[in-house]
Amino acid sequence: MNREDFPMINTDYIYLDNGATTWKPKQVIESINNYYTKYTANAHRGDYDISLKVDNEYEGARDIIKEFINAKTRQEIIFTSGTTDSLNIIADGFFKQNLELNDEIIIAESEHASNVLPWFRLAKTNGIIVKFCPLDDNHYVTLNNLKKVITPNTKVISLAAITNVIGDLRPIKEICAYAHQHNIFVVVDGAQSVPHIKTDVQDLDCDFLAFSGHKMCGPTGIGVLYGKYELLNTIEPHNLGGGMNESFDTVNDVFLKPLPTRLEAGTPNIEGAIGLGAAAEYLTSIGFDKISEHERTLRKYLIDKLNEIPHITIYNEESDSGVVSFNVDDIFAQDVAVYLNKYNICVRAGNHCAKILKNEIGVKNTVRISIYLYNTKEEIDKLVSLLEDKNKILNEML
Known part of the structure; x- marks a missing residue:
């Protein structure tokens, strides 16, 4: 399917490691090349034509991703370095200030390290309890098995929509519906799902979603943190610096910009975001x-x-x-x-x-x-x- 779009097809390799990363179509490569050869400048910092072009392309990519996963607003799309970065921001920026001693988070034994280790760290810093959902005979997560380990102390369920070894597609929409009935947040690792199936965050009603560009025909070093606006807006930024503040002074008064900029400190991965937008458009076109x-x-x-x-x-x-x-x-x-x-x-x-x-x-x-x-x-x-x-x-x- 569309093999002619992928320059790596012209090599002698048979590439069957797409869960690790994917090959890139010429449309994505050209979008990145255009940035480096036709309008290289920084984003959100210049008053000249090519800088404004960069702003339009970078923020245009945010709009593309907003439509790609059907977020309510563009402010719910935060560019990160990838799924790992996004999950760590969720754990450290949101849940660290919202979870207390003996609160419970449920994950599964089939989760990737990036959806395990941030929660283990919170267990040490906040005294939360990390629990594991029992897997069925096929090593799948089911809603019924989740119900067996949910207690009044359960505050978070964090699961991959598709796992990277077993490859099971979890019933995320049903899990979200049940979890929200019990005031439980749901975090979705979309690294293996977003590149392969249509993802609609409003339909799923998940609270957070993390995914990477490089697994969906996009560049490396770029990813997305989606969160419901009212949740994202309470995240304490881990990175502070240029671009994300309105002002600061000598008495330590710091005023931050609104979402999404307040969570994107410093010069962003401009070409990564542009390439990710091109990748999303490419997959949508197919x-x-x-x-x-x-x-x-x-x-x-x-x-x-x-x-x-x-x-x-x-x-x-x-x-x-x-x-x-x-x-x-x-x-x-x-x-x-x-x-x-x-x-x-x-x-x-x-x-x-x-x-x-x-x-x-x-x-x-x-x-x-x-x-x-x-x-x-x-x-x-x-x-x-x-x-x-x-x-x-x-x-x-x-």
Whole structure:
């Protein structure tokens, strides 16, 4: 699908590590190149034409993202360095001042480190209790299992909409509805979901959403923190400096600008925001229905092929996304990845930053395939052909 838009397609690589990052279409590359070659200047600081052009492009990207996730206002879109940055801002900037001793936050053992470690830190600083939602037999989070661990002390549920190893699509809308009935905030890690499925924050009614540009065909080093306006407006800025203040004086009186600027101190990642806007427009032009259907078709094809190989164990056969995690029996996951690399096939191997999940699935490391819109059945065939002969893998490891 749209492979001609991706310059990296012209290389010899078969790229199946899209959960880590994605290739970039020429439309995104051109948008960044235009900034560097046609109107390079700072944002929100100049009174000359190219600076005003930068302002329009940078703030235009905010408007694009506002429409992309259907936020109520552009003030609810904060540019960050990525999902990790956004989740840390949520934890430290909002919940640190709103959670008290013995308040509870619920996460899951299948969460990425970025949705675990900020809460662990709050447990140390604020004395909150981090609880884990039990997973079902498929290692999924369900609303019924969440209900089992919710208590009157539960104040936050923080979950990925799609996880990066199991690939399950969580019932976020239903979770939000139930949580809000019990005055519980819901934080959504959208790193693996926003690039693949249509995301409507008003329909979900989530309180916060974090996602990254580089996983959705955009640049690295740019991400988004979405929050409901009334919540974002109470966040204590972690970074203070130029651009986000109205005034300050010698007696320490500091007056901050309104959202979103008050949470974007210093020179922003201008080209990153512009490229992210271009990526959002690119994905919208294709349509998430087409992207999702393409991924579902390829995923089923891959699962069917892998199931024909007796020495392969799949850990998430029933999941809802383009993420497939498996192992070759008796061979270390990283050794499989190194073997595939000899044939220019790029996969991820390891714990995938979900280091607690091993308690659930019984293995520490897996090989992960993560599919995106530009992958093909022919690429899957090449991958499978290299996995069929276990002895070949073992021999080439020597």
